[in-house]
Amino acid sequence: MYVCDNCGQESAKWIGKCPSCGQWNTFKEFRVKANSGTSRQGGGLPLAGPAERGSSPTLLSDIDATEEPRIDLHDEELNRVLGGGLVPGSLVLLGGEPGIGKSTLVLQTVLRLKDKKVLYVSGEESARQIKLRAERLMNDSQLSANSQQPSTIQVVCDNSLENIFEHIQQEQPDLVVIDSIQTIATEAVESSPGSLSQIRECAAALLKYIKSGGPSTILIGHITKEGTLAGPKVLEHIVDTVLQFEGDQHYLYRILRSQKNRFGSTSELGIYEMRQEGLRPVTNPSELLLTDNQDGLSGIAIAAAIEGVRPFLIEAQALVSTAAYGTAQRSANGFDYRRLNMLLAVLEKRVGFKLAQKDVFLNIAGGLRVTDPAIDLAVIAAILSSNVDTAIEAGVTLCGEVGLSGEIRPVSRIEQRIAEAQKLGFQRILIPAASLKAVNPHSYKIEITPCRRVEDAFRALFG
DSSP: OOEETTTHHHHOOSSSSSSOOOOOOOOOEOOOOOOOOOOOOSSSSSOTTHHHHHOOOOGGGGOOOOOOOOOSSSSHHHHHTTTSSSSSEEEEEEEOOTTHHHHHHHHHHHHOTTTEEEEESSSSSSSSHHHHHHHSSSSSSHHHHHHHOOEEEEEEOBBBOOOHHHHHHHHSSSSEEEGGGGOOBBBBOOOOTSHHHHHHHHHHHHHHHTTTTTOEEEEEEEEEETTSSSSSHHHHHHSSSEEEOOTTTTTTEEEEEEEEEEOOOOOEEEEEEEEEEEEEEEOHHHHHSSSSTTTTTTSEEEEEEEEEEEEEEEEEEEEEEESSSSSSSSSEESSSSSHHHHHHHHHHIOOOOOTTTTTEEEEEGGGOOOOOOGGHHHHHHHHHHHHTTOOTTTTTEOOEETTTTTTEEOSSOHHHHHHHHHEEEOOOEEEGGGGGGOOOOOSSSSSEEEEEHHHHHHHHHHH
């Protein structure tokens, strides 16, 4: 049988163009079991318990909805992104660029799980390579502690999905790690490992096995050159949680984001610092993302941002110069390029600054990419500071969303932003005037300056 990888259309013969979705060269061959003319997923893979017998309809009121305790991974950043820990019986997909630290993050996490039995399935590295990495990640105190108690991590190097199921049934682990899903193959599909059909069938078989009573599983996946997870899009629909591990290899910081989470929020953010002994969770990113020698430098503004429920201060850097080749350039790192163009149009139309013949370069310090609209005010303040070559007074931070008419719109969680700025020793914070009614200025030691329009903020900054 031939099946379209894009929409699932079935055909008895190969077709160049799918009649359902119109995509070309998407039909892949699947082998159908001899005793079933309709079932094709999973081949002869083992299933546990009730999934073999099928399920019967149940009243919604009769379903037991007691929440199972989550597995504590002993990593504050990872627990936050997952929504409070790993849910038992869940399927988690961790993706990222090669060499970004996916295997390191997962291995150092399972090394902390002393009370859980872990099965680490490697399709890319040998057992000796995993052992050497584990010794590098553990410090002397952990090595001495591990020498006194038996290890709970079992390593197997195998690429066959059928053999992996046999290992799981024999060992009965609490957590399974598969590194990576692109290297696993099943005999139910006649194609090479890493192909779209292999990834799809292996993920579907793993989901059936886990949801019928199997252990929690973490899949490590590769990404394509476009930055998306390798494999069919249905892979992201199959799993319960999709985590994206991103960052620049030239920077020390790594960002862990949740792109999909059936058991928690997708707006949480985890920050790690890459060190020789592994990835260290950054509990207070504000102190690391701010530079100490910014006094007297133009084009720098401090923004009070929030990712999920976590406030932190971040540095927006701007450089405005005369266009050398006649056509002005616009460049943004860590900020939406189209939003930068919108803010420049607001500055020219509503405030009167002519930037059409000038190059504008914007950078969010630390290699982070921030999506909070509350950093708009800091971005235009940094651009104006560089344009007039006047530094913003030290100890001042800003937060506010800029509208198309030049007004400063209110932002969420204003109390947390003010408290974070006060904790780090800032003397003044500029906030939207509409957000002032949600806070009590007398309860803070920091000076709070409300601003209704962009002009008000500029007068407060530069007089």
